[in-house]
Structures are given as structure tokens and as C-alpha cells.
Amino acid sequence: MNKALSGIRVLDFTQVLAGPFCTMNLADFGAEVIKIEKPGTGDGSRIFGPFVNGQSGYYTLVNRGKKGVAIDLKKGRDIIYEMVKNCDIVVENFKPGVMEKLGYSYEQLKKINPEIIYCSVSGFGQDSPMRDLPAYDIVAQGMSGMMSITGYPNTPPARVGSSLGDVSAGLYAVTGILLALYNRERTGQGQYVDIAMLDSVFAFIETNIVRHTIGGVHPTRVGARHPLSAPFDIYMCKDAHVIIAVASDHHFAKLCEIIGQPDLIKNPKFDSDPHRSENDVELKAILEKFFADYTVAEAMEMMQKESIPCGPLCTVDEACQNPSILQRDMLVEIDQPGMGKVKITGNPIKLSQTPPDPCHPAPLLGQDTQEVLRDVFGFSDEQIAKWKEENIV
Numbered sequence: 001m002n003k004a005l006s007g008i009r010v011l012d013f014t015q016v017l018a019g020p021f022c023t024m025n026l027a028d029f030g031a032e033v034i035k036i037e038k039p040g041t042g043d044g045s046r047i048f049g050p051f052v053n054g055q056s057g058y059y060t061l062v063n064r065g066k067k068g069v070a071i072d073l074k075k076g077r078d079i080i081y082e083m084v085k086n087c088d089i090v091v092e093n094f095k096p097g098v099m100e101k102l103g104y105s106y107e108q109l110k111k112i113n114p115e116i117i118y119c120s121v122s123g124f125g126q127d128s129p130m131r132d133l134p135a136y137d138i139v140a141q142g143m144s145g146m147m148s149i150t151g152y153p154n155t156p157p158a159r160v161g162s163s164l165g166d167v168s169a170g171l172y173a174v175t176g177i178l179l180a181l182y183n184r185e186r187t188g189q190g191q192y193v194d195i196a197m198l199d200s201v202f203a204f205i206e207t208n209i210v211r212h213t214i215g216g217v218h219p220t221r222v223g224a225r226h227p228l229s230a231p232f233d234i235y236m237c238k239d240a241h242v243i244i245a246v247a248s249d250h251h252f253a254k255l256c257e258i259i260g261q262p263d264l265i266k267n268p269k270f271d272s273d274p275h276r277s278e279n280d281v282e283l284k285a286i287l288e289k290f291f292a293d294y295t296v297a298e299a300m301e302m303m304q305k306e307s308i309p310c311g312p313l314c315t316v317d318e319a320c321q322n323p324s325i326l327q328r329d330m331l332v333e334i335d336q337p338g339m340g341k342v343k344i345t346g347n348p349i350k351l352s353q354t355p356p357d358p359c360h361p362a363p364l365l366g367q368d369t370q371e372v373l374r375d376v377f378g379f380s381d382e383q384i385a386k387w388k389e390e391n392i393v
Contacts, residue, residue, distance in 0.1 A: 003030020004354035008181070009376075010089040011080075012036060012066065013073075013104070015043045017137075017163055018121045018197060019093030020062040021170030026089070026177070027065035028347045028356040034083070034372055035063060035363060039070040039391065042365040052339040060336050060362040061344045068363025069372050075392045077103050083377050084112050089177060093121040096131045106192045115190045117180040121173050125196035135197055140165030144201035145219075149208055152223040168200035230276040231255070231283055234313055235299075237291045242299045244287070245309040247273060254306040259290040336361045369393050 008031040012023045020035075020043070027033040037043050048058035071079055084090065090109060092099050099105050099120070106118040120126060123135025138159050141147050151158035176193035184190055202209075208219040211227070219227060226232035229247040246252050249265065249272070256264040264270055264286070269279040276283055291299050296312050303310040314322065320331060330346040347356035373379040373393070387393040 002354065003357065004351060005029045005031040008032065008089065009087045010034065010091060011083055011087045013090065013092035013094070013099070014121070015093065016045045017062060017166035018169045019091055019173070020045070021167055022119070022121065022173035022177070023066065023091050024062045024064060024358075025170070025174045025347065025349075027360070028358045029349075029351075029354065030357070031089075032376075033066040034087075034368075034376075035066040035068050036073070036080075037068065037070050037365060039072055039366060039393065042070070046365070052336075052342065055336065055338045057339075057342065057344075060334075060339065060342065063362035064334060064344065064358060065360035066363055067368040067372055068366055069369045070366030070393055071369070072392050073102050073104070075390070076387070079373070079379075079387070079392070080104060081109075081112055082379075084109050084116060086377060087113070088115070088117060088181070090116060090118045091121070091173065091177070092119075095134065096120070096122050096126050110190060113190070115184060115188065117177060117184065117190045117193065119173050119177050119180075119193035119195065121169050121195045121197070123197050125199060126194045128196065128198075135165075137163040137165035137197070140169075140197035140201045143198055144205060145208065146201050146205050149205065149219050149221055149227075151221045153221050155221070157221065164204065165197040165201050168204050169195050169197045172200050172203075225280060225284075226277075228277055229273050230280040231287055233280070233284060235284065235291055236288050237294055237296045237299050239295045241313040242291065242296045243311045243313055244303070249273070251306075251308050252276065254308055255287075255303070258302050258306065258308075259287065261286070332359050334359050334361050337364060366393075 005026060008026070010023055010026055010031050010033045012019070012033050012035040014020045014023055023033045023035070043059060043063070045059045045062070046056050048056050050057045073080070100108070109118060110116055122131065123140065124130040124133065141159050141164060146164065147157040147159055150160055173193065173195045176195060180191050180193055207228070211217040211219050224234045226247070231244050231246050231252075234241040234243055244255070246255060252270070253265050256262050268275065270276050270283060300310050300312065319325060325331060328350070330348065331343050332346045333341055333343050335341050344358070347358045349356060370384055373384050374381060384393065
């Protein structure tokens with residue numbers, strides 16, 4: 001089946017998470033992603049667990065569907081230059097300046113292929129005054145303000161439970177690349193895409209920015225609740241917590257009927273969303289007193305009948321059994337060489353004509369070197385053999 005990015009070739013110099021997450025999404029939609037790794041060691045994430053027969057599940061997830069080529073970037077410059085001539089996209093997430101020192105900066109590669117789209121993902125961006133500083137996800141989360149609004153008021157700030165800095169940067173990298181591809185279709189010109197983890201997480205804290213810049217508020221930690229709406233939190237039932245997300249007077253009126261207090265919406269403390277938010281502690285106590293007599297399933301049944309947004313608070317293993325997750329192929333099975341059949345995350349982008357295909361295995365280190373160099377880029381077997389003897393590939 002033709003895929004949305006069929007015919008697009010990506011030279012992938014990425015490692016660990018942010019960059020590989022970007023190129024994984026391109027591969028899911030049919031791009032030919034050629035992952036370049038260091039001979040002998042490969043991507044640094046190959047040492048991250050969980051492991052099956054010595055192979056990394058972490059690496060497998062974000063490198064599925066790619067072709068694996070092992071080339072020494074210091075010795076193999078002429079090989080890379082030839083490959084760039086026949087590629088559409090280059091993606092890298094080294095520290096700023098590394099690719100330039102190696103001879104692979106955008107300015108250097110666009111001389112070889114003026115139509116190349118070159119995407120760099122880094123901690124702070126190429127022109128940032130902090131560009132030379134190292135950064136991991138937790139650094140970006142902390143500096144962006146994200147951690148200051150995550151957690152409960154009387155506890156230390158908390159990191160969001162997934163690597164939001166890496167994943168958000170990877171998603172913005174995909175967006176930037178696709179925009180550049182579309183522009184190239186119109187103009188014939190490639191361009192440079194500069195993505196920073198700090199920028200990406202900062203953008204993800206959305207309304208907290210305007211609450212500060214426009215509203216004069218200094219957002220801080222409010223736990224699971226929403227800072228602007230109520231009831232919008234987790235509420236204890238007889239057996240566990242239920243999530244209730246009410247952001248309209250209509251839904252609140254329905255909730256008041258459910259708990260047997262229809263006049264509560266007329267109370268000045270609760271007659272509008274801002275007032276309910278101001279008096280959230282008192283409102284939560286009222287709701288939890290009622291739901292203490294009901295299980296989560298019973299509470300949800302009552303609210304769902306009135307179309308009130310609600311849901312269970314699931315663990316990861318419970319989420320993996322969610323009927324919606326399963327129906328929408330958000331858990332897919334791949335047959336990974338050396339690991340056997342394993343389940344990994346699917347792709348949330350659903351296209352009717354060119355759907356994603358995330359069910360391909362990740363490459364073993366250098367497994368496609370011979371095939372790619374010979375069949376895709378036209379190097380001879382003799383030349384490749386010589387490079388192997390010289391430890392270039």
C-alpha cells in the first residue's frame with residue numbers, strides 16, 4: 001500500500017529519544033529511514049532496558065521500521081556525502097557544533113544537495129546563549145516551568161512521568177520537517193529546521209503562559225486539579241479514585257442533580273466556573289462525601305448517563321488493556337529479531353487513505369550496511385569490502 005511518505009528518504013543521525021522519536025514517526029508513514037550508527041557500539045539507547053536476549057526494548061520502540069547502517073562518521077565522510085546526494089531529509093540531535101566539526105552541517109550538506117531538508121534537535125536551540133550546555137529531558141522540564149506546576153502544593157516540584165521534553169521536541173521536529181517538505185514542493189528549496197527541547201516543553205505549558213503574561217498570575221502546583229475549572233480533579237470513591245472533568249455550568253448542574261443537591265449551582269460559591277475554582281476544596285469535600293458510598297464503576301455509570309466527562313484513574317497495565325487503546329491499534333505486535341514477538345506503542349495518527357504501519361522491527365547494529373550502500377547508493381561490493389577492512393563501515 002502506498003504510504004503518505006513513500007519515496008522520501010531520510011538520513012538519520014539521531015540517538016537516544018528525541019531524534020529517534022521523530023524519525024520513527026516518519027518511518028511509520030513510509031519514509032525510507034536510514035539510521036547511521038557508530039560501528040561497534042551504535043545508538044546509546046541500545047544499553048537501556050528492558051532487555052530480551054540482550055536487546056533493548058527502549059531502542060526497539062523508537063527505531064522500528066528503519067534500516068541500520070554502521071559508518072564511522074570521522075572516517076566515512078566521502079560515503080556520507082554521496083548518500084546525501086540521494087536523500088530528502090537529514091535529522092540529527094547531537095550537541096550544537098558537533099555535526100559542523102564532523103563536516104556535516106547544513107551549510108556543508110546543502111552545497112551537495114540544495115534541496116535537502118536538514119533538521120537539528122537540541123536542548124536549547126542553535127542560536128541560544130545556552131546552546132553549548134548539555135540537556136536532558138528533566139533539565140528542559142525544569143527550566144521551562146513545567147515542573148513548577150506539576151505536583152501538589154506542599155510537595156517538591158515533580159517531573160512529568162514521561163520524557164515530555166524529548167517527545168515534544170520529536171513531534172515538533174516532525175511538524176517542521178513536513179512543513180519544509182510542503183514548502184519544497186512549491187518552491188524546490190530545502191531549508192533548515194531548528195528544534196529545541198526547552199522551546200518545545202515551554203510551548204506545552206500552554207495557558208499557564210498567558211495566565212502569567214496577561215493575567216498577572218504566578219502559576220504553581222495545584223495537584224491533579226485544573227487551575228481554572230472545577231470540579232476538574234480526581235475524587236475518592238469507595239474503592240479508588242474517579243476523574244471528573246467539568247468545565248461548564250450545564251455539566252455542573254447535571255452533577256448537582258446526581259449528588260442530590262440541585263440547588264448547589266445557585267450557591268454564590270459555585271454558581272460559575274471561576275467561583276467553583278476559587279472554592280474547589282469545599283466543593284471537593286462535598287463530592288467525595290457523596291461518592292464515598294459508590295464504587296468508581298457506579299460513579300461513572302451515573303455520570304456517563306448524563307454525558308459528564310469522567311473516567312477511571314488507570315495504571316499503565318490497566319491502560320494497556322483499555323478497549324479503546326486496543327481497538328485503535330495503540331498496542332501493536334512486532335517480530336523483533338533476537339527478541340521474538342513483542343508489543344510496543346502504536347501510532348496515534350490515523351489517516352484513512354495512507355495509515356501508519358508501525359509493525360516493523362528495529363535494525364540490528366549495521367544489519368543493512370551492505371544492502372543500503374550497494375543497492376540504494378550504488379557502491380560496489382569491492383569498495384564496501386575495502387571500507388570494512390579499514391573499519392570505516
